[in-house]
Amino acid sequence: MVDMAVHKCLPDSPCLGFCTTALGDDVCKSCGRTFEEVTRWIVMTPEEKAVTWERLNKNGWWEAQRSAKHVR
Template sequence: MDTYCVVADYNGTFSAQCCFFMSNKDSSPETSTEVVRSHARSSLRPDSPCAGYCSTSHGDEVCKGCGRTWDEVLNWIIYTDEEKDAVWARLEAAGLLKVKR
């Protein structure tokens, strides 16, 4: 099993993300590098847009904290990277991301 850690500066706070993946004896170093680069890009933002106060748990269809729909909040953990990227893009386009600068 290989381990790599990515440290990212996101809005002035540092976070370390350590990921583990199984080595395949047939995989090339380039494949491993691609995996690291992919995770590095995604580490530039938090794991989810959750703002820590979810109004969907109080019956709202769209969360007042993060702007995600109930279905997006509920299914976030099983979303693919592409599905998550689409949600992030929608939130950004709508100006719903709360970014501290």
């Protein structure tokens, strides 16, 4: 089970504004979400979003991506 409290401090969406699924990638090289996650995000339940966030935050991957995007 995913700890929902952990995800309350995160932005609503992991989108970093450079979506590569629009270019045909199955997984966005920017935020790490799958094409399905990107397209369904607005209708996903909080629990579904939390599962996605948990995967994206594994080993600090999403935070590293976010930091790299702000440097540019």
